[in-house]
Amino acid sequence: MLLRRVLRSDPTNEYLLYRPTGASIDSPLLVVVLGVSRHWQQQVATFIPACERLGVTLLSPSMGGAVRASYRSIGRQENRADELLHDCLREVSLHTGIDATRFRLFGHSSGAQFAHRYLMAHPHRVASAVIACARWYTFPDTARKFPFGIRPTKRLPDLSFNPEQYLRVRITLLDGSLDTEEEVFRHSDQISALQGKHRLERARRWVAAMRAQAQAHAMPSMIDLIEIEGVGHHFGPLCREGRLVQRVFWSLFGATVDEESAITQRQ
Template sequence: MIRVADLPATHPGRRLLTKRTPFFVAPSEPRCSYCVYVPTGWTPETRLSVVVAVHGTGRNVGELREGFIPFAQRHNVIVVTPLFPVGIGDPDDVHNYKFMDARGIRFDLVLLDILEQVRLRWNADVDPVLLCGHSGGGQFAHRFLYLHPDRVAAVAVSAPGSVTLLDDSLAWPEGIGDTRQRFAITVDLEAVARVPVLLVVGGDDDGRADLAAMGHPGHSRPERLDRLAESLNLQGIAVKKVVVPGVGHSAAGTRPQIVDFFTNLLADNA
């Protein structure tokens, strides 16, 4: 694999591998892929931090990456946006990645392999990363936190349709009671508690009808976020919860709160 630093400054490959990159195959799972935004302030000698933004069910990865470009430019960070496609092993499976494993694929490990490639190609600091996701991406983000708290500096969870509680009396994905058998990982609550968490949802994002149609009746998205917040708080985890007035189920609508959350963390750690 060519590192960007291996290319002369005038090589056309530099243009391909900086700013908006093409999609790359995920190294351990070629049915998945990722693209990157590398800010114009990048140099081979700089070791930039990384933001991972995970898509929702609609897989609108292009819009997702574009939405974080101003943040990347302002703070000189690299944006990584994985693509976990619909239909792996089942042409109608839109949920696969949200629960970390499906049909023999460990999507958390796919992301870790992607980050290792990002580290090598761009000399990036991927340990830990800032992680965020909206809707299905929010499901992925908080579950990834449970399994790999040492790999994330902060997590922003936006409007998930289902949540996993830190309850070892419930099996995955409702709780964490069987993660040792399922993932060979026991959730380290002390490590999870060290990670700042933002929970955000639009004030108009009820979602009750959609969730009921998908077989999950009984709770709106704000109610599900409240359940997650309560579960995290019971374990002493610092949670910031934000409800954005006038916003429905919109990644763009909750992104400003995520950007502010990450901006403040970067300023605190400067």
């Protein structure tokens, strides 16, 4: 059963928790962060069959309350989305006994914006990550302030980025080949010129920038981009036609989960 819980430390926030049948304290943990949607619980539920088959515990924070407006960029000093996630992780660890200090991470849409920034700021917490269809990215650019670069900002004075740490995290970017709608936002011309006019172009440029930084640090590239043919940005088609859940579990757990519950482990 997918449980919906109120966070004890912040009753304005909830999280979803799924524990597979017979799960032990050694159950691997998957954190799923999605965009703002009234279908949040329904979307998270699409991961349950695979979690059950592989024995994976799932946590999905609502990112509501005071962090809702700014969680994409980790929040503000007084309302930090990363600290909210840490509160959820602590509560789940107390409730289940599992070690929640390190986990696999998946983010889609606004959740992908949070997820890639979180792993860059807290790489020691993330074993591997899948980032799907983010609108904007934090580029590994020390000349630009966060959230579009990694230079420190007064808004989050204790947030720092260490390339030699975050470049070690295995990252898979997923985006639909049709995710090419050009978006116009107020004050976005300059950032669009740097990152690209649409999500797919921005994903390509971010991957190229991360690979270039890895090369500059004499480190192997740990990032891949998969362009899923025939789909765009929306969660439903990504799952139905783009096999999103199967791609996530292959990337994060090295396992293929088919419709008949068969499991193939990557060697």
